[in-house]
Amino acid sequence: MAYDWNIGWNWLNEMPEVGYQGWLSGMPWQQQNYWSNQYGDIYNRYIGQLAQSVMKGGDPTQTWMDYLQGMDVNKLYGESSPSKRGERPWAFNPTRRWLVY
Numbered sequence: 263m264a265y266d267w268n269i270g271w272n273w274l275n276e277m278p279e280v281g282y283q284g285w286l287s288g289m290p291w292q293q294q295n296y297w298s299n300q301y302g303d304i305y306n307r308y309i310g311q312l313a314q315s316v317m318k319g320g321d322p323t324q325t326w327m328d329y330l331q332g333m334d335v336n337k338l339y340g341e342s343s344p345s346k347r348g349e350r351p352w353a354f355n356p357t358r359r360w361l362v363y
Contacts, residue, residue, distance in 0.1 A: 275325045278305055285330045293339055296347050304330075 274281035282301050286294045297304075308329045312322035339347065 274327050278326050281327050281330065285327070289335070292347070293335065296339060296342070297335070304333075 274284060279301065282304070286297055289297065305326075308326060311324065311329070315322050315324070
């Protein structure tokens with residue numbers, strides 16, 4: 263018996279947190295760390311997009327996984343501030359006192 267991939271895809275759409283974690287798994291660890299803290303914001307954007315579609319008289323047809331697949335994560339990640347991305351360049355710069363002694 264062949265596996266019906268639509269069942270799995272529907273499951274990922276019905277359980278957005280599971281689909282989100284699966285989406286994260288294909289990213290480099292730095293981006294995984296950043297995006298793991300952005301779930302609520304991303305999901306709210308998705309819901310807002312569906313609401314906009316309905317308010318314009320359309321049907322909310324875009325699925326959660328299609329929304330995630332369509333995001334330009336590299337662009338959004340690059341546009342965020344270094345502190346939001348969890349980068350701490352100062353952590354590798356010792357104070358002068360430690361260099362002198």
